[in-house]
Each structure stands twice: as C-alpha cells, then as structure tokens.
Amino acid sequence: MKFLSILLLFGTSMTMAAPSPPDIHLPVPELETLPNGLQVVWFVNHKLPIVDLALFVKSGAVDDLSGKSGTSELLVNLLDRGAGGMNAQQLARAVESLGASRYAATDEETISVGMHGLAPDAPALLELLAKMVMKPDFPEAETRRAHGRLLQQWSHLADYGETLAGLAFRRIIANGTRYARGTFLSGKEFKQVTREDVMAFHKAHFAPGNAVLMIVGRVDPAEFKKQVLAHFGSWQPSPRSQTRNPDKFAKDPRLVIGSQLAVIDRPELNQAHVKIGFRAPKIDSPDHYSLVVANALLGEYFNSRLNSLIRDKMGLTYSIGSSFAYNKELATFSITSTTRNESVGQLIRKVLDVLRDFKKGPITQEEVATAKEYRIGGFPLTTSTLESVATQWLSAYVFGLGPKRLNEFIPKIAAVTRDDVSSAVNRHFDLDHLVITVAGDAREIEKSLASLGNTGGMGLKARSRLPRLKVKRIPIRDLM
Amino acid sequence: MDLKKGFAVSFLLLPFIFTGAACKQSISGLGIQLELERKTLSNGLSVIMVEDHTVPIISYQTWYRAGSVDEHPGITGVSHLFEHLMFKGTPKYGPKRFFQELETKGAQVNAFTTRDYTVYYETIVPSLLEKVIDMESDRMANLELNEEILNSERMVVLEERRLRAENSPEGKIQEALWQLSYRRHPYQWPVIGYSQDLLSISLEQVKEFFKTHYQPANATIVIVGDFKTEAAYPLIKKYYERIPSKGKVKRKIQEEPEQQEERRLTLRDHVLSERFAQAYHITAATNDDSYALDVLANILFEGTSSRAYRRLVEEKELAIAVTGSAYTPTYPGLFIIAGVMKEAVQSGEAEAALDELIREIQDPNSVISDQEIRVAVRQLTVQLVDSVRSPHGLGQLIGTVQTIFGDPQRFASDLAKYFRVTAPDVKRVAQKYLIPNNRSVVILAPGSERKK
Numbered sequence: 001m002k003f004l005s006i007l008l009l010f011g012t013s014m015t016m017a018a019p020s021p022p023d024i025h026l027p028v029p030e031l032e033t034l035p036n037g038l039q040v041v042w043f044v045n046h047k048l049p050i051v052d053l054a055l056f057v058k059s060g061a062v063d064d065l066s067g068k069s070g071t072s073e074l075l076v077n078l079l080d081r082g083a084g085g086m087n088a089q090q091l092a093r094a095v096e097s098l099g100a101s102r103y104a105a106t107d108e109e110t111i112s113v114g115m116h117g118l119a120p121d122a123p124a125l126l127e128l129l130a131k132m133v134m135k136p137d138f139p140e141a142e143t144r145r146a147h148g149r150l151l152q153q154w155s156h157l158a159d160y161g162e163t164l165a166g167l168a169f170r171r172i173i174a175n176g177t178r179y180a181r182g183t184f185l186s187g188k189e190f191k192q193v194t195r196e197d198v199m200a201f202h203k204a205h206f207a208p209g210n211a212v213l214m215i216v217g218r219v220d221p222a223e224f225k226k227q228v229l230a231h232f233g234s235w236q237p238s239p240r241s242q243t244r245n246p247d248k249f250a251k252d253p254r255l256v257i258g259s260q261l262a263v264i265d266r267p268e269l270n271q272a273h274v275k276i277g278f279r280a281p282k283i284d285s286p287d288h289y290s291l292v293v294a295n296a297l298l299g300e301y302f303n304s305r306l307n308s309l310i311r312d313k314m315g316l317t318y319s320i321g322s323s324f325a326y327n328k329e330l331a332t333f334s335i336t337s338t339t340r341n342e343s344v345g346q347l348i349r350k351v352l353d354v355l356r357d358f359k360k361g362p363i364t365q366e367e368v369a370t371a372k373e374y375r376i377g378g379f380p381l382t383t384s385t386l387e388s389v390a391t392q393w394l395s396a397y398v399f400g401l402g403p404k405r406l407n408e409f410i411p412k413i414a415a416v417t418r419d420d421v422s423s424a425v426n427r428h429f430d431l432d433h434l435v436i437t438v439a440g441d442a443r444e445i446e447k448s449l450a451s452l453g454n455t456g457g458m459g460l461k462a463r464s465r466l467p468r469l470k471v472k473r474i475p476i477r478d479l480m
Numbered sequence: 481m482d483l484k485k486g487f488a489v490s491f492l493l494l495p496f497i498f499t500g501a502a503c504k505q506s507i508s509g510l511g512i513q514l515e516l517e518r519k520t521l522s523n524g525l526s527v528i529m530v531e532d533h534t535v536p537i538i539s540y541q542t543w544y545r546a547g548s549v550d551e552h553p554g555i556t557g558v559s560h561l562f563e564h565l566m567f568k569g570t571p572k573y574g575p576k577r578f579f580q581e582l583e584t585k586g587a588q589v590n591a592f593t594t595r596d597y598t599v600y601y602e603t604i605v606p607s608l609l610e611k612v613i614d615m616e617s618d619r620m621a622n623l624e625l626n627e628e629i630l631n632s633e634r635m636v637v638l639e640e641r642r643l644r645a646e647n648s649p650e651g652k653i654q655e656a657l658w659q660l661s662y663r664r665h666p667y668q669w670p671v672i673g674y675s676q677d678l679l680s681i682s683l684e685q686v687k688e689f690f691k692t693h694y695q696p697a698n699a700t701i702v703i704v705g706d707f708k709t710e711a712a713y714p715l716i717k718k719y720y721e722r723i724p725s726k727g728k729v730k731r732k733i734q735e736e737p738e739q740q741e742e743r744r745l746t747l748r749d750h751v752l753s754e755r756f757a758q759a760y761h762i763t764a765a766t767n768d769d770s771y772a773l774d775v776l777a778n779i780l781f782e783g784t785s786s787r788a789y790r791r792l793v794e795e796k797e798l799a800i801a802v803t804g805s806a807y808t809p810t811y812p813g814l815f816i817i818a819g820v821m822k823e824a825v826q827s828g829e830a831e832a833a834l835d836e837l838i839r840e841i842q843d844p845n846s847v848i849s850d851q852e853i854r855v856a857v858r859q860l861t862v863q864l865v866d867s868v869r870s871p872h873g874l875g876q877l878i879g880t881v882q883t884i885f886g887d888p889q890r891f892a893s894d895l896a897k898y899f900r901v902t903a904p905d906v907k908r909v910a911q912k913y914l915i916p917n918n919r920s921v922v923i924l925a926p927g928s929e930r931k932k
Contacts, residue, residue: 011704047534072732093784097851099858101783118862132643145797152800152822159649159751267750268929271642302567302579302589312576315635318643338643370584377586384535385870 026406027390030221037209040228043079043216043390044314047406051122051217052387054114055133056394059104059205061108061183069185070150072111074143075198076104077150081142088142104132106183108327110207110398112345119218130231142193155365157442158476162338164264165273165439167395169334172262173279173435179330187480207238210399216390223321225270259434261348261471264479265442270346272440277334278349278430283326283399289412290424291324297371298322298358299335304356306335316347328353328399333429341444348436348449359429361422375413398412442473511593515879517709518888523696523725527716528878528888532871538705539871540612542601542620543879546693547596555681557673558689559638564633566600567591567684570622573615576631581611593671597812597883603872606706608920610715616701617719620694625687629702634678641672649932651924652904653757653818653841656839660743660920661759661814665736669911674902697728701878702888705871712797733811733896736761743920748927757923758834759814762913765884771897773815773913778856779848779906780804780837781817787840788817791833798822798830810884815913827923841910848903857898864895907914 030042064071080095080102081088090452095102113133157163167182184190202233213232215224225473281287299306299322310320320337335355337345383389389406396405438445449471519527547559561771568574583589602612645651663669673852701720703712739761763769780788781804789849792799804817819830840846868874 048865048869049868050862054889089790092783096783096785096859097860099853099855099860101862105591116862116866118858118865148797149793149800155823156752156800157818159749161647186723216750271639271647303584304574308576311636312632314637317633318636318640335599340639340642374584374586377584377587377605378588380536380605381586381588384603387869412674 007247009062019081026383027285027386029248029390029393029401033050034193034208034233036233037207037237038232038235039212040232041212041214041390041393042221043214043215043386043393044219045386046218047386049119049218050117051119051125051219052114052116052214052390053122053126053129054112054214054216055129055216056398057111057113057205058109058210058211058398059201060106060179062111062178063179063201063205067189069181070183070190070193070198071197071201073183074147074150074190074193075201076106076113077146078113078138078143078198079104079132079136081146082139084135084136086131087139091128091132095125098124100125102128102132108179108183120226122217122219126224126231130235133211134232134235135366138195138199138202140195143198147190147193147369148353151190154184154187154190155480158266158480161266161269161271161273164266164476164479165437168262168264168437168474169275169277169435172260172437172478173277173332174330177330181325192399201309202206202436203238208235209237210230212394214390214394216386246250259432259436261438263442263445263471263473264437264439264476265473266439266476267441267443269341270444271338271340272438272445273339274339274344274347275334275437276348276355277332277435278433280324280331280333280430281428282329282331284401285331285426287420287428290416290420291428293368293371293377293413293416294421295322295324295333295366296359296374297363298354298370301374303370305358306351309354310337310347310350316343316349316350320351326399341441342430342448344438344440345448345450350439352431355429355431359425361426363418363422363425365418368416368421370379371421372413372416376410379410388443390443446473489752512865513740514874516888519713519889521696521717521721523723524728524881525716525720525723526695526700528700528702528882529707529709529712530702530878531707531709531875531919532874533706535871535873536605536706538604538606538609538703538707539605539875540609540616541702541704541872541875541879542600543702543883544598544600544693545596545698545729546598546689547594547672547788549595549666549732550693550928551666551669551673553669555685555689556669556677556678557641557671558677558681558686559684559693560672561633561637561678561681562690562694563591564637565625565629566619568624568629568633570618570624572618572622576897578615578619581615582608587612595667595671595810598709599876599879601872601875609707611714613712613715613719615818617723620696620699620720621723623690623694625683625690627683629917630681630683630686634681636671637678638675640699641675641678643670643672649749649751649755649924650803650818652749653755653924656745656747656757656922657757657816657920658814659806660745661739661761662924663735665811665812666733667736667809667811673825692726693729695726695853696723700879702875702880703881704875704878729793735921737813739918739920742916744923745775746923746925750928751924751926751927753825754822754827755819756821756830756921757816758831758919758921759816759820759856760913760919762813762815762909763808764812765808766810766896767808767911768852769909770806770808771894772901772909773808774860774910775856775898775901776841776906776910777804777806777815777854778859779852780841782856782859785921788834788835792819793829796833797830798825798833801832802834827925831921835916838910838914842914844907846907848906849852850903853901853903853906857901860898861895865892 032040059070081092083091098117098121100115100121102114102115112127115129117125143278146354166374170182171180298304304322306322310316317337317339322335325332335351393404511870514530517529517651551558567578569577580588585608587608591600604612621658640715659668761775780786788802788804792802799819799821802819806815817834821827821830867877877891878888882888
C-alpha cells in the first residue's frame with residue numbers, strides 16, 4: 001500500500017500489481033413467493049431490536065396517465081389517511097404510540113410503503129402496513145386536504161435554487177420521455193387529478209403479483225411467516241394488474257436534446273446552483289463498471305479531477321461532484337456545484353475543460369488504480385448495515401439485474417482496465433449534447449456568462465471545441 | 481398483547497444495566513450489548529474503545545473541545561475553519577495525503593463543527609487503523625499553517641457560508657434567531673462565522689487557536705467497531721503519548737442575562753409564503769429539566785399525531801410544516817419552534833395557535849395523559865436504538881456525552897431519566913420556560929431586501 005502512495009505522489013506511469021480485493025460475504029436474503037404471487041424477501045438479523053417492514057409496488061409516477069401527473073404522489077399521501085376501518089388520526093396514533101414511524105413514497109419506477117419500529121411491535125406494524133396497502137379508503141375530505149397540501153408543498157419548492165436547477169435539468173435532459181414529468185409535472189396538471197384517478201391507479205397497480213414485501217431485522221421467521229400469511233395471504237390478484245411497456249420510451253436516447261444552457265431566475269441569491277450533464281448508458285450496459293471507475297476519478301473523492309481543480313486549487317466552490325442516475329429506460333450523468341454569481345461563467349468553462357480533457361485522454365494507470373481501490377475499499381462501508389444491503393439488493397431487483405449483482409461488484413470493478421475506462425469515456429461522454437442549468441439571480445449570472453467573451457455568448461467554443469450552447473432563461477412559473 | 485405489556489414494563493424499569501470495573505464496563509439493555517473501555521494517557525488524552533465485530537468496519541473519531549463558543553468577535557468561524565485547515569497537511573503527510581492515504585482506499589473521511597466541539601472522523605476497514613492513528617496524531621501535533629493555505633480555505637468557507645446561511649431560507653432564519661436570542665453569550669454567532677471575520681482573521685490568530693485547543697488534554701478519541709482493544713491501545717499510546725500536554729482548556733464564557741421582553745425581527749426574501757421561528761431560552765444538557773423538555777417537544781411536535789401538527793396543519797390548515805425541539809448543549813440552549821405558512825397566511829396566526837397550545841399544556845387543570853408521556857419516551861427510545869445502528873452512530877453518541885458530561889456511558893443513564901419523566905414535570909418545564917418574555921421570534925416574509 002505504501003508503494004502505491006509513493007507512486008501517486010510522484011505521478012509515474014509504472015504498472016503496478018493490483019492489491020487483492022477483499023473477500024466480502026454479504027447477507028443473502030431468503031426469498032419466497034406466496035400463492036397469490038406476492039414475493040417476500042427476508043433479511044433476518046438479530047443484532048438490534050428493530051425491524052423494517054416495507055412493501056414495494058413495481059409501478060410509479062411513469063404509470064400516471066397522460067395529463068394526470070401527480071396521481072401516484074397523491075395516492076401515497078392518502079394511504080395513511082384512512083384504511084381498514086381506521087381514520088387518519090387512529091392510524092397515526094397506532095403507529096406513533098409504538099414509537100415507530102411510517103412512510104409512503106413514490107418515484108418514477110416504484111412506490112414504497114413502510115414501517116420502522118421496535119422488534120416486539122413487528123406484528124402490530126405488519127397489520128397496519130397491510131391495511132394501508134390493501135385497504136385504503138381514500139376518504140373524500142382527506143383527499144381534498146391532501147390535494148391542497150401537495151399543491152402548497154410543490155409551490156414552495158421554488159424557494160430553493162438547488163431544487164430549481166435540478167428540476168430544470170431533469171425536464172430538459174429527459175425531454176421526450178415520460179421521466180421528464182418526474183413525480184409531479186405542474187400545479188396546473190395536478191389540479192386535474194381526482195379521487196377516482198387515485199382509486200383507479202390503486203386498483204390497477206396494487207396487486208400481489210406486482211409487489212415485493214421486505215422484512216428486515218429481528219424477527220422469528222417461522223412465527224412471523226404466519227403473520228405474513230394472515231395479513232397478506234388473502235390479498236387477491238387484481239384482474240387489471242398492469243406491467244409497464246418499455247417501448248413507450250424514446251428509442252434513441254439522444255433524439256431530443258442538443259447542447260443548451262438554461263438560467264432559472266431566483267432574484268437576490270448571491271450564489272448560483274449549477275448542473276452540467278448528458279444522457280448516459282443504462283445500468284445494464286457492458287460499460288457500466290468502467291464508467292463507475294471513471295466517475296470516481298472524475299468527481300467522487302476529494303482528490304478527483306474536478307474537486308482538485310475547482311475547489312482545492314481555484315477555491316471557486318465549496319462542493320463539486322459528479323454522479324450517474326438511473327431509471328430503467330433512461331440514465332443521466334451530471335456534475336453539481338455552487339459558486340458565487342460572478343464566477344458562474346468561470347466555473348462552467350473550467351468544468352467543460354475538465355470534461356474535454358477527460359474525454360481526450362490520457363487517463364493514467366495510476367488514476368484508474370486509485371479509483372478502483374476507492375470503490376473496492378469503500379464497498380464494505382456501503383454495505384455495513386443490514387438496511388443498506390437490503391436497499392441495494394432491492395435496487396438491483398427493480399432493475400432486473402439478478403440476485404448475484406451485489407456480490408459481483410468487487411470482482412467486476414477489479415477487472416476494469418485503463419483501456420476499458422478510456423474507451424467507455426470516449427464512447428459515452430457526450431459533449432455534443434450537454435445540458436447546463438443554472439439557478440440564481442439571472443441578471444448577475446448573465447453578466448458573468450457574458451464577461452467570458454463573445455464566442456457563442458459563452459466563451460466556451462474556442463478552447464473547449466464545443467458546439468454553441470443555446471442559452472435561454474426559464475421563468476420559475478414554467479417549471480411549477 | 482401480553483407480550484407487548486411485558487416488554488413495555490421491562491423498558492420502563494431497566495433500560496440499561498451496567499457491570500464491570502471502572503475502566504471497562506458492560507452495558508446491556510434494550511436488546512443491545514456492548515463493552516466500553518475507557519483509558520487516559522499521561523498527557524491527558526481520553527480514549528474510549530468499543531469492540532463490535534458485526535461488520536468489518538471501524539469508526540475512528542477525534543473529538544476536540546473546541547467550538548464556536550471558544551471564539552470571540554473578530555475571529556468568529558475560526559473553529560469551523562479548522563474543519564478545513566486540518567486537511568491541509570503536515571511536514572510528514574503533506575497536502576491531500578489524508579485523502580490519498582485513506583479516502584482513495586475507500587475510507588470515509590470528514591469532520592463537523594458545533595457550538596461546543598469539533599469532530600474529525602474516519603470510517604475505515606480494519607487494515608487502515610494504524611495509518612489513521614498515525615495521521616490523526618500527526619496533525620494534532622504538527623499541522624502546517626501558512627498564508628497561502630489560510631487564504632484558499634477562507635474562500636471555500638465563504639462559499640460554504642453562502643450555501644448554508646445566506647441563500648437558504650432556513651439558514652437565514654436560524655442565524656438571525658441565535659443572534660437575536662443571545663446578547664452576551666457566544667452562542668449568538670453562527671458556527672460558520674461572519675463573512676467579515678472570515679475575511680480578516682489573521683494567520684497568528686489561527687495559529688493561536690490551534691495551539692490552545694488542539695492538544696491531547698482537550699481531546700477524546702472514540703473507536704468503535706472491528707478491532708481488538710489490546711492491539712489498538714498500544715498503537716494509540718505509541719503515536720499520541722509523545723505529544724506534550726498543555727492541560728485542559730478552561731473556558732471563560734460570559735453568562736447570558738435573563739431575557740426580560742420578547743424580541744422580534746422580520747427579514748425578507750423571495751419565498752412563496754411566510755416562515756417563522758421562535759426560540760425560548762431553556763437550560764443546559766447537565767440540568768435534569770432537559771429530559772422533561774425533550775418529552776414536551778415530542779408531545780407537541782413529533783409525528784402527525786402530535787398536538788401542534790394536528791392543530792396547525794390539519795385542523796386550522798395554517799401551515800404546511802411545523803417542527804420543534806429542545807436544544808440543550810453544554811451551556812443553556814434554546815427550545816426552537818419553526819413553521820412554514822400556507823401561501824398568503826400570516827405567521828401571526830400560527831403563533832397565536834401555538835400560544836394556545838402551550839397555554840393548554842401549562843394550565844394546572846389540563847391533562848397530559850400517561851399515554852402521551854409513554855409514547856414520547858418510546859419515540860425517544862427508538863431514536864436512541866436507531867442512532868447506534870452503525871459504529872459511526874454509536875461513536876457519535878458516546879463522543880457527545882463524553883465531551884459534554886465527561887462520562888461516555890451517560891447515554892444509557894440518560895434513557896433511564898426519560899423513563900422517570902412525569903406529566904407534572906412536563907407541565908412544570910412548560911410553565912417555567914415557554915413564556916413570551918423569554919422568547920425571540922424571527923419571521924421571513926415574501927419580498928425584497930433590495931432598497932428601491
């Protein structure tokens with residue numbers, strides 16, 4: 001290990017022996033399928049007296065009907081507002097009196113409903129979970145109130161520059177797919193969502209064959225299985241259960257975007273939130289692990305290329321990082337940062353220089369070795385609790401990546417070579433289809449962009465050899 | 481049903497049991513078992529070790545008794561500035577080496593600063609333990625500080641300040657609230673410091689702060705996870721014992737005089753609706769009123785069945801969110817309530833509803849049910865069990881109580897004290913602390929701060 005540090009310090013290009021990857025054995029869940037089709041996943045561990053019970057439905061906001069964005073969001077906000085003969089207050093008291101907590105959430109692909117509490121309360125929490133999932137009442141008065149609250153919460157998102165930059169980025173980069181709606185497209189469209197829409201969504205998608213029940217923590221499996229059967233065994237498959245048709249998404253992921261920069265005006269902020277990115281290969285791409293290594297050395301750790309230059313050397317930001325984000329049919333890469341208004345142009349130019357150099361190469365052997373060591377060495381930390389293993393297992397399950405996915409991580413990363421990384425970056429870092437969003441005080445930001453020169457209004461073209469960026473200002477109201 | 485009752489009774493009577501000699505204690509209860517060993521080096525460095533071999537991870541934490549409470553006007557933010565400077569290197573391990581040696585091998589390396597202390601932590605695989613001990617002891621003794629390092633990090637911290645304080649609605653309110661609440665005590669300034677101080681603080685002042693506060697007698701090492709005490713402790717002695725002792729820092733803190741009248745401030749920003757925060761002066765962590773105050777905060781604010789959520793969000797539909805908690809640090813802290821109003825609703829309406837709720841609790845003839853107390857204590861119990869799920873969480877809990885109370889097992893006896901809180905205790909602390917003349921209120925209203 002010491003030898004490696006010395007090499008890094010002096011930046012030589014010697015080839016070195018890779019350290020042997022750690023031998024990690026992750027907990028493997030017990031799986032079973034009930035006669036009604038519900039899959040039950042058991043991650044049993046007795047270390048702490050706590051339990052997590054969660055039901056995942058394999059449908060989400062992309063399944064909201066056209067013109068009805070926000071249906072699944074409203075649904076998850078209503079599951080604990082009356083179910084199985086209990087009203088909202090009775091449900092809340094029943095859970096909270098155990099010191100437990102509950103949640104219901106939707107993203108684009110899935111809906112999750114769960115309970116977290118002390119192990120002896122697991123039977124009571126399971127019963128409440130079953131009521132919320134299988135027997136929600138969607139009372140009219142509660143639906144009206146939840147609808148109003150969601151509209152209010154949605155409108156308040158405009159108070160935050162970070163949210164505005166993220167929202168605009170998502171809308172532009174996912175344009176042409178239903179992911180562009182997110183879980184909530186606009187207040188205007190949400191006003192069209194009715195109680196009947198919610199009930200229809202529940203009927204269509206909440207069915208045992210479209211769900212997974214996860215039991216994580218301290219339970220006696222033999223005893224608890226009886227409880228699972230008692231509460232979920234009678235759940236009848238819905239005749240209208242739906243599975244998603246992947247063909248409805250754009251076949252060509254680059255069909256609808258070109259390089260562009262959008263400024264979202266949030267007056268009087270003295271700091272701007274910046275996002276820069278492009279569409280990326282999906283999670284099942286053969287280049288996936290090479291891109292995981294590439295991303296690490298580009299923008300994940302303190303000594304990454306982006307942080308070393310933009311924060312550590314230039315002091316332009318407090319925080320800069322890069323990441324890939326995955327949906328089933330769409331993947332994106334993005335760099336996120338903040339900087340004072342007057343240095344927005346400088347930060348964007350420097351980031352684009354880093355990206356251009358990264359694509360052009362060379363990426364050194366040492367960089368790749370360090371990034372691999374970072375990902376392999378960090379793996380035990382990201383799987384250090386049962387809950388984190390269960391979450392990652394579920395994520396692989398949702399993406400249909402097979403039960404061995406988690407245990408493949410270390411050998412797959414270990415096998416990545418410098419050539420793999422270079423060619424994956426060259427193939428997939430699509431600098432001709434960049435999306436840049438900046439949220440902050442538009443007047444100040446545009447001054448900073450203009451001060452960089454007159455090449456394409458951005459001063460980017462000369463050095464970065466990038467196409468002209470189409471610059472536009474997006475009013476907040478167009479996002480909300 | 482019987483099982484649940486039996487369980488609740490055992491919770492109530494005996495949350496934790498202590499056994500063993502003074503330096504090594506077994507703590508068991510709530511289905512958790514741990515052995516905690518405490519040692520002190522000849523130079524005054526406290527070392528607390530908890531072995532846990534469940535996963536191959538170690539959390540290594542260095543707690544310095546140095547926070548914004550140790551600053552004065554002109555050098556506000558210096559304790560947090562060290563959170564950055566401590567990664568800038570020593571003659572032995574130059575700039576970036578902390579990340580090269582540890583983070584790029586998968587370790588999580590970071591730090592945080594509070595009003596009372598600063599913590600540096602690494603979550604590592606066991607093979608990195610000696611390297612961490614070497615590097616942490618090295619920077620405690622030999623940190624390199626110069627103008628170039630200071631100037632680059634003050635720029636980064638100013639960016640952090642813009643992010644957390646100046647451009648965040650919550651950050652703005654919180655900064656103003658503490659400033660309004662305290663007039664003498666150093667809790668009045670933000671942990672991140674004021675911009676003018678961050679720009680003007682000198683290298684000499686930074687060096688002086690380091691010399692005074694970053695030394696063994698003012699620090700505690702907490703190690704939790706997959707290691708053997710008999711192997712780790714000799715390494716700690718080897719690397720730390722050579723650092724000379726300067727004695728524990730004696731803090732000279734100005735007491736805050738009793739507040740005699742309500743204080744109010746209105747700020748403006750481009751937000752959709754009014755937001756507000758109230759702060760009542762309360763007590764310190766060492767005062768047993770703090771347990772009843774936590775229970776009171778849970779009864780009022782924890783969950784959607786809490787009194788305040790039901791009244792303000794569900795029944796009156798005034799606010800979209802309301803929160804509250806008792807913050808009891810080393811010195812007397814604040815009971816802070818905050819809310820976000822629905823569009824076009826004035827925060828005064830929420831304040832009136834909150835006053836009504838508080839009066840109901842204070843009323844000698846009103847009822848706080850045993851059930852409400854039991855629920856609140858159970859919620860606090862789950863929070864504690866959750867916090868010890870990972871070696872890092874357990875280490876943080878132990879480090880906090882050690883730094884504030886000088887007793888690493890205090891979290892266990894703390895829980896026992898929650899179980900002894902009664903309805904009259906809750907009523908009494910509400911009557912004692914939650915009175916209008918004892919509070920400060922900040923409102924953030926939609927509008928512009930720019931002069932027209």
